[in-house]
Amino acid sequence: MIPGPTPVPETVLKAIGSHPIGHRSKEFQEIVKRTTEQLRWLHQTTDDVLVITGSGTAAMEAGIINTLSKGDKVICGDNGKFGERWVKVAKAYQLNVEVIKEEWGKPLNPERFRTILEDDDKKEIKAIILTHSETSTGVINDLETISKYVQAHGHALIIADCVTSLGACNVPMDQWGLDVVASGSQKGYMLPPGLSFVAMSQRAWKANQTSNLPKFYLDLAQYQKASLKNSNPFTPGVNLYFGLEKSLEMMQAEGLEAIFSRHSRHRAATQAGIKAMGLNLYAEESCGSPAITAVTTQGIDAEELRKAVRERFDILLAGGQDHLKGKIFRIGHLGFVNDRDILSAIAAIESTLHSLSLLRSELGEGVAAASKVLN
Numbered sequence: 367m368i369p370g371p372t373p374v375p376e377t378v379l380k381a382i383g384s385h386p387i388g389h390r391s392k393e394f395q396e397i398v399k400r401t402t403e404q405l406r407w408l409h410q411t412t413d414d415v416l417v418i419t420g421s422g423t424a425a426m427e428a429g430i431i432n433t434l435s436k437g438d439k440v441i442c443g444d445n446g447k448f449g450e451r452w453v454k455v456a457k458a459y460q461l462n463v464e465v466i467k468e469e470w471g472k473p474l475n476p477e478r479f480r481t482i483l484e485d486d487d488k489k490e491i492k493a494i495i496l497t498h499s500e501t502s503t504g505v506i507n508d509l510e511t512i513s514k515y516v517q518a519h520g521h522a523l524i525i526a527d528c529v530t531s532l533g534a535c536n537v538p539m540d541q542w543g544l545d546v547v548a549s550g551s552q553k554g555y556m557l558p559p560g561l562s563f564v565a566m567s568q569r570a571w572k573a574n575q576t577s578n579l580p581k582f583y584l585d586l587a588q589y590q591k592a593s594l595k596n597s598n599p600f601t602p603g604v605n606l607y608f609g610l611e612k613s614l615e616m617m618q619a620e621g622l623e624a625i626f627s628r629h630s631r632h633r634a635a636t637q638a639g640i641k642a643m644g645l646n647l648y649a650e651e652s653c654g655s656p657a658i659t660a661v662t663t664q665g666i667d668a669e670e671l672r673k674a675v676r677e678r679f680d681i682l683l684a685g686g687q688d689h690l691k692g693k694i695f696r697i698g699h700l701g702f703v704n705d706r707d708i709l710s711a712i713a714a715i716e717s718t719l720h721s722l723s724l725l726r727s728e729l730g731e732g733v734a735a736a737s738k739v740l741n
């Protein structure tokens with residue numbers, strides 16, 4: 367029950383366990399062709415979705431270095447660990463970074479983006495860069511609204527980390543006008559780590575023509591060129607592609623709407639269960655991520671609780687990062703997760719708190735509240 371690597375279905379594991387095939391073979395090209403179409407479906411786009419063999423951060427970095435140029439002014443939203451990462455990547459390439467910061471656990475305020483964009487008469491801002499679902503705090507940012515303000519500006523690109531929102535809630539790339547969408551295989555895709563995905567709009571490709579940041583392995587123009595021939599510029603994670611085809615088939619069989627509503631039910635059930643057992647949500651309910659719920663333990667050592675839940679129930683919860691270590695724990699409900707997983711996790715936490723004499727409610731109230739939501 368961590369937000370990544372997430373559980374992998376057996377059909378996907380079996381596909382990955384097949385013997386690798388030549389990445390220039392006709393057989394493999396067929397797989398690339400099919401997965402490309404499936405990826406467009408998942409991103410709700412007619413534009414390119416390119417596959418990089420690397421972790422999610424590779425897709426983030428690729429998004430920046432393929433669309434921007436030295437000294438470009440960019441605005442990064444930062445309300446958690448992954449917002450911070452965007453700032454670090456942008457600074458590593460010596461972009462002129464301005465940060466819109468928000469306290470951890472709170473969503474980014476879209477109005478701050480609107481103001482800064484409206485005040486940019488000289489159209490100096492080249493990109494707005496942010497994280498959609500901030501995994502470190504369990505907060506979902508209002509990407510749709512911020513994207514509207516970027517469209518109104520007319521010049522800046524919008525580059526989004528959708529690593530824990532894609533495949534969990536609606537991210538209609540074309541409809542929202544997103545220019546770069548980055549994601550990674552070990553999250554909503556129900557795959558092991560190793561592949562990352564970058565979707566690029568026409569506007570992003572236009573910016574690519576003049577982008578002068580250094581790039582080689584992550585040069586997306588090479589990936590696009592190869593993609594036209596259903597191929598890759600380098601040797602991709604061939605076996606992960608076998609799994610990708612299967613996991614996307616599973617997603618297509620379930621349907622986007624059903625996937626989104628499953629995640630939102632699981633978020634609601636988790637929130638209800640946590641509150642009913644007397645713990646507090648770290649992020650406000652209204653901005654809770656569909657992928658992960660962060661819980662404040664109020665005086666209880668979250669690391670001790672995590673350890674006890676793992677030892678007794680073999681359920682792994684995520685801890686807090688940086689200053690939140692020991693203060694919060696996080697329940698992932700992303701990807702291949704069903705009602706049983708949610709009830710088991712809530713029951714395990716509740717029972718463990720009870721066994722440690724730390725439960726602040728009657729035993730069973732958490733599970734009852736979660737069940738009611740699921741039912």
Ligand SMILES: *Cc1c(COP(=O)(O)O)cnc(C)c1O
Nearest residue numbers: 421422423448501527529530550
């Ligand atoms: C997991 C994650 C990433 C990617 O991290 P990698 O370790 O590089 O795969 C990026 N952003 C968010 C919000 C994530 O949850």
